[in-house]
Amino acid sequence: MxxxxxxxxxxxxxxxxxxxxxxxxxxxxxxxxxxxxxxxxxxxxxxxxxxxxxxxxxxxxxxxxxxxxxxxxxxxxxxxxxxxxxxxxxxxxxxxxxxxxxxxxxxxxxxxxxxxxxxxxxxxxxxxxxxxxxxxxxxxxxxxxxxxxxxxxxxxxxxxxxxxxxxxxxxxxxxxxxxxxxxxxxxxxxxxxxxxxxxxxxxxxxxxxxxxxxxxxxxxxxxxxxxxxxxxxxxxxxxxxxxxxxxxxxxxxxxxxxxxxxxxxxxxxxxxxxxxxxxxxxxxxxxxxxxxxxxxxxxxxxxxxxxxDHDRHTGTAPAPDLRSAEIVLDGVVVRRDGRAVPGLDLAHTRIRPGELIAVTGPSGVGKSTLLSLLMAFERPTTGYVLVDDVDLSTIDPVAWRAQIAWVPQVPGLVPGTIEDNVRLGDGESSRDDVMAALRDAGAADLPLDRVVDESGEDVSAGERRRIAVARAVLRVRRGSAHLVLLDEPTAGLDPEREAAVLRTVRSLGVTVVVVAHRPETIAAADRELQLTSRMVLA
Structure with missing residues (x-):
């Protein structure tokens, strides 16, 4: 030492x-x-x-x-x-x-x-x-x-x-x-x-x-x-x-x-x-x-x-408009230190504008890693993520993420009311906009003035997900998000609320990539992207 x-x-x-x-x-x-x-x-x-x-x-x-x-x-x-x-x-x-x-x-x-x-x-x-x-x-x-x-x-x-x-x-x-x-x-x-x-x-x-x-x-x-x-x-x-x-x-x-x-x-x-x-x-x-x-x-x-000591984005190029941009993942492999099997292995796939793609596969095959790549949280070890033939690594990550609405497996909350959490990052939305987003996310029963804690201990896992989905819906309807990334958004929801969320996701009119295990979510998608050791496109 x-x-x-x-x-x-x-x-x-x-x-x-x-x-x-x-x-x-x-x-x-x-x-x-x-x-x-x-x-x-x-x-x-x-x-x-x-x-x-x-x-x-x-x-x-x-x-x-x-x-x-x-x-x-x-x-x-x-x-x-x-x-x-x-x-x-x-x-x-x-x-x-x-x-x-x-x-x-x-x-x-x-x-x-x-x-x-x-x-x-x-x-x-x-x-x-x-x-x-x-x-x-x-x-x-x-x-x-x-x-x-x-x-x-x-x-x-x-x-x-x-x-x-x-x-x-x-x-x-x-x-x-x-x-x-x-x-x-x-x-x-x-x-x-x-x-x-x-x-x-x-x-x-x-x-x-x-x-x-x-x-x-x-x-x-x-x-x-x-x-x-x-x-x-x-x-x-x-x-x-x-x-x-x-x-x-x-x-x-x-x-x-x-x-x-x-x-x-x-x-x-x-x-x-x-x-x-x-x-x-x-x-x-x-x-x-x-x-x-x-x-x-x-x-x-x-x-x-x-x-x-870790890599940082150096890209400064303007982000392409995701309303019309096509995303191509070409020969993408993500390797983890200490693991013999790649965290993600994709030969080639395209995500076309306005598509709803369900990403499926067994646990550990790289579904969440794919969303992380699309969010530019990490770069592929080999291969490229191209947006209208522009390498994602050359794009300014702040401008890129400004067009994305992301719902992770465990969505984050901030201290405040449910309304504050749905309007997070969008202070110009009206109260009616927030109520409409909650209703379409199957969360009409959640009062806007209900106070929640950062830890989320006072809300259930399903309520937390519905708040996050409403947040994504609001951003899309306000015109700031044109790509929606969802990681098992309907997990823990009853069939009625699950159906409401899926109807809303399908009606957004933007590109949606959703990690799914439930048959109802897969059936609602335009296309299934099944991940294994090599990609299988259905």
Whole structure:
């Protein structure tokens, strides 16, 4: 696991400013460490010779004060940078999820919540403490070694040989820790997904008397055990790191002490070397101690950057008029990572203006994927989606979707009344238009002023679908939508309401593509597009 992901540096101006400030403050820290050590060694050496040291004592106080001020500045800059980076990434993730040019499936909501919550909270340790310490660990030891070499070459050689041992140990700790942190992060994601699933189905679980305390307790205990294992490893690695650095400093101390006794080294340079030897290891020891605190933040960084790394639409061409445009899917294949079977495999098909096409086939054959392609939510791995001989990937997705009315399997709702939800995106429709759309969608029994929640817990699945169908009908009748995409719109409806929805869909006079399982829906279509491993056109 790299201490700093280059993608984070490219994306975040806050991280770039932090690194620049850390370099300057690191150089200042190294200079003050060397200067204070030199002055302290001179004070002790001169006192042994009986010389006055009042001015040097004042210099020591000034140097220590300056070092404390630099450390405070480093902490303040790092804390502000951590807050800035968290805000930047949160905004970027939210903007990315809402970006109409985003391609690919939306990530799991529990994963996003875990990343934007506990994941970004770990940035305080990663960006605020670990990254500045990485800079200090890269700057201070080499400068200290140069200073030690100027006073005693043998001590510099000893430190040069022993410092890499500490670095090797840090690498080994990182390799072992990554596995532990991966397990802990997976346990945290599993806990978040389980909790989100329980909340989503809480009403049903309560109705059927299914208690979830045991399941939540087991998932929580798994996360606790992985956290304790990571802490145990952190304490053990800190102990070993401290042992290595202590032995290295002891080697320098013994060597320097013997040569001072034998008269081969003066007291001033010897004290200077003894004071600097621990300072060569101190940044690395602090880095090792902060490494475990930072690993969760580094893991969250990698997850967030992976979430943001995906293809985007680059098309800017105007969208053809779907009232007369013909859509051709030519040799379209959509492949998913980790799946041997394509998510969708279409040899060739045409969708003519004004047609009502029923898309059928077994589960997993790519019916919803076909709608996703037509909505420009993703691109085919191979093949083309052409609209009047214009590649859909070159068309502006916002302009393209403005002509589409889409009813997914689980339609979305917004907080407000049923009227607000039907008029979503069309504020100019009259109340009579909304009532007519609801009536034709088999939802005349739903009061316009009835308040619904975003979660949709206060409406049934059938009512939710009928509201979404009414929304699509209203857009078509207002002249803004000329292609209607429906994903099982009559599921959960009684025969009377199903017949009303099908009559309305047939009467719209626009191109309609509907994913269907029910025979009544298939019979109402002009044509059936049956999906298998290869397309079969009926």
């Amino acid at each position: 790299r201490p700093l992901d280059p993608r984070l540096v490219r994306r975040s101006s806050g991280v770039r400013r932090l690194l620049a400030a850390s370099v300057l403050l690191g150089l200042a820290t190294a200079g003050l460490v060397i200067a204070v050590a030199y002055v302290v060694a001179e004070v002790v050496a001169r006192r042994f010779d009986g010389e006055p040291v009042a001015a040097l004592v004042t210099a020591i106080a000034v140097g220590l004060g300056a070092r404390a001020l630099v450390a405070w500045c480093h902490t303040a800059v790092s804390a502000r940078a951590a807050a800035t980076v968290k805000a930047e990434l949160r905004d970027e993730v939210v903007d990315d999820l809402l970006d109409p040019r985003r391609l690919g499936a939306r990530p799991n909501s529990a994963r996003v919540v875990a990343l934007l919550g506990p994941g970004l909270d770990a940035f305080d340790g990663y960006v605020g403490r670990f990254l500045p310490q990485v800079v200090l660990s890269a700057l201070v030891p080499p400068l200290v070694l140069i200073a030690v070499a100027s006073a005693d070459l043998l001590s510099a050689i000893v430190l040069t040989v022993t410092l890499p041992l500490v670095l090797v140990f840090l690498v080994l700790v990182g390799m072992v820790t990554k596995d532990r942190i991966d397990r802990r992060w997976q346990a945290l994601e599993r806990l978040g997904r389980h909790f989100a699933d329980v909340l989503d189905g809480l009403t049903v679980l309560k109705v059927f008397g299914r208690r979830q305390e045991q399941g939540l307790r087991e998932v929580g205990d798994r996360h606790r055990r992985e956290s304790v294992r990571a802490l145990r490893l952190a304490f053990l690695s800190s102990l070993v790191l401290e042992l290595f650095s202590t032995l290295a400093v002891a080697l320098v101390a013994v060597s320097v002490g013997l040569r001072v006794v034998e008269g081969h080294l003066e007291l001033g340079p010897a004290l200077f070397v003894l004071l600097l030897a621990p300072e060569a290891f101190a940044p690395l020891k602090r880095l090792g101690a902060m490494f475990h605190d930072s690993t969760e933040g580094a893991e969250a960084t990698a997850e967030l950057l992976s979430l943001l």
